[in-house]
Amino acid sequence: MTRAWGLSTMFLLCGALLAAGVFVRGTPVVAAVLLLAFVLLAGMHSPLVFPRSISAREAERRSAVDGRPIVFWRSGCKYCIRLRIRLGRDAGRLHWVDIWRDADGAAAVRAANDGNETVPTVVVAGRPHVSPDPRWVREQLSRSV
Known part of the structure; x- marks a missing residue:
């Protein structure tokens, strides 16, 4: 914290x-x-600035139910801030996991990024995407339930 x-x-x-x-x-x-x-x-x-952060396990559970992407982020990351701002109101519909507050989230990001904690990492349907374009994230969000 x-x-x-x-x-x-x-x-x-x-x-x-x-x-x-x-x-x-x-x-x-x-x-x-x-x-x-x-x-x-x-x-x-x-x-x-970010929507309320939840644990990685809770984000995975919620994403399995509603199909919404999971965003792994950390404070101070300019790319995370860019993603958050460019998503606007849609950002609140995503599941946000702060990797500095959640060890499981940090481990998931390291597993997806060859041991690096590169954020934002957006997981859509179980597949990680590193620093995706905000327009792409918005499209994925519109495809969810």
């Missing part, structure tokens, strides 16, 4: 320190803009 929030925490701390330094130098507007930028970066890299 700590690992998932690590990058967001780092962005908040660095942003606060940088904004404080700029504020002390007498430019409060620039300090506010910098702080806002770092807060946005922290939010984009936090688990809050």
Whole structure:
């Protein structure tokens, strides 16, 4: 759990320190803009941006029932963020597994990627697809039950 929030925490701390330094130098507007930028970066890299993460076993069970794809992801991954943003509202219909919170999910990703934890890995009908195009993922989602 700590690992998932690590990058967001780092962005908040660095942003606060940088904004404080700029504020002390007498430019409060620039300090506010910098702080806002770092807060946005922290939010984009936090688990809050993604739909609620579930365990790999629960995702497999749900996917077997409804046919929806499973997305293995981790916070701080720019490709995961890109996928999430480009999917928009459809992202909530997928089964999301945070590999930093779920050891089984991390193991599944390593098994699919020659021992590497390459994300996003999207599993459709039991077949893993590494960093697929968001349009393709949306098509797979529309084919599910």
